Amino acid sequence: MEKGTTILLGLRGVAVERVERVTGADGGPARLVHLRTAVSSAAGCPCCGVISTSVKQYRTTRPRDLPYGEEPLAVRWHKRQYRCREESCPRKAFTESIAEIPPRARLTGRLCRKAAAEVASGRSVSAVAAEYQVSWPVIHRHYAAHADQLLTEPEPPAVLGIDETRRGAPKWMHDDEAGRWVRTERFETNFTDLSGQGRLLGQVAGRTGKTVTGWLDDRGHAWKHQVQFVAMDPCAVYRSAVQRALPHAVIVVDHFHLVRLANQAVTRVRQRVTRQVLGRRGTTREPAWANRRRLLRAGERLSSEQFHRMWEEILTQEATGELLAAWIAKEELRFLLSLARQHAPQSEISNRLFAFYDWCARADVPEVTRLARTIEAWWPQILAFINTGITNARTEATNRMIKDAARIPYGFRNLENQRRRVRLHCKRTIISQPIRE
Ligand SMILES: [Zn+2]
Incomplete structure (x- = not known):
């Protein structure tokens, strides 16, 4: 009959012989559990499978197990070493092993699973390693195996999102050849499933065309063919890469980034005009500066009173009207983009x-002309946005999660580890955020 202590310990394949009180490593009270093997299959030769009855000697190992109760709990497993009597078997001797404690394992299976699950749920490897008093590489190895099992090859999405995130802070590096310091930033390209739950499909270092085509080509022809739409920022490198790798897919650039470009044009005109008129930067005394945030607000969100007062003030000081021209260009662009998802006839567009x-x-304002050129260069992709309403707002949500995941262990030195961690984190966190208008 099974003893109560064996049931209490609950480690499959072994029985509790006895438990003794000992003094722990810290001088406090501790418990020592003596185990013996409780399954007959442990006496089977791992090479030929024949059960042996010839005990060669006894050995004691100290597998580490999950903590139980407040006082430290140490384990001693008294196991037998057998001789293999099978003549054709090359193995002369073997030691008992059970599924929970395989040969040469120093941790029980349940400890490895618990540690891996805790890292996967968002704790840092070092915190888990400290709690179970196991080294960092061991915890990380178990976590990596656990994560790799979960992170299978992503299903092809109908709508793929591509964008970049900066990895770490920018660094100043000395370029010995050029003899000067250069600012270097490391970027990663992220691939997101925008048709599903916005899950991160993959991450690659760099943001070149090769980064994009390489990752897509690795997925194979059938996978690539399933992708119908690709959403991205207005980034020419990404666009030409997708045109090469996914010639059949429709590229969509979303309004969020276009409105941001228009806002940048307004800000640049404001700064330039202020310098031309005043010969210095703007201060609180200038209406253009005082209204700098209001200028970037959507026109329909200004009350008629706010609108009139703002422009009366600005135009008394800035009589050229260039800032107003830039602001109207921004509003015209927003008016055009607001046709998205409206099923507007092509004539209206x-x-x-x-x-x-x-x-x-x-x-005829340089910043405005540049904005118009950008819109022209991206018109097919903007039209695709107006017609489909596809947005990579979910990519932005994923980017926040990427940053969250990277924050837990205070940055990653190993890129492979970071990618695994980030992908698992994003897989676990279901994006419930609605698509931003
Ligand atoms: Zn054998």
Whole structure:
């Protein structure tokens, strides 16, 4: 009959012989559990499988197990070493082993599983290693095996999101050849499933065209063919890479980044005009500076009173009207982009696009002209956005999670470890955020 202590310990394949009180490593009370093997299969030769009855000697190992109770609990497993009597077997001797404690294992299976699950749930490897008093590499190895099992090859998404995140802080490196210091930033390209739950599919170091085509080509032809849409920032390198690797896919650039470009144009005009008029930077005394945030707000979110007061003030000081021209260009662009998901007829889209270009041409402000050129260069992808409404707002949500995951262990030195960690973290955290308008 099974003893109560054996049931209490609950480690399959071994029985508790006795438990004794000892003094722990810290001088405090501790418990020592003596185990013996309780399954007959442990006497089977790992080479030929024949059960042996010839005991060669006894050996004691100290496998580490999960803590139980407050006082430290140490384990001694008294196991037999057998001779293999099978004549054709090359193995002369073997020691008992059970599934929970395989040969040469120093940790029980349940300790490894618990540690791996805790790291996977978001704790740092070093915190878990400290709690179980196991070294960092051992905990990490078990976690990595656990994660690799969960992180199988991603299913091809109908809508793929591609974007970049910066890895770590920028660094200043000395370029010996050029004889000067250069600022270097490390980037990663992220691939996200925008048709599902916004899950991170993969991460590659760098942000070149090769980074993108390489990852996509590795997925294989059938996988690539399933991708119908690709959402990205207006980044020419990414676009040409996707055009090469996924020639059939429709590229979509979302409005969020386009509005940001328009806002940048407004800010640049404000700064330039202020310098030209005043010969210095703006201060709180200047209405353009005082309204700098209001200028970037959506036009319809300004009350009529706010709108009139703001422009009256600005135009008294900045009589050229260039800032107003840039602001109107931004609003024309927003008006055009607001057609997304409206099933607008092509004629309406053409009218609003013409109104935007026409305004930019008449304004003849360098920053506005540059904005119009960018819109022109990206028009097919912008039109695809208006027609599909696909946005990579979910990619942005994933990027936040990437940063969260990287924050737990205070940065990663090993890129492979980081990618595994980030992908598992994103897989676990289901994005419930609605698509941003
Ligand atoms: Zn054998």
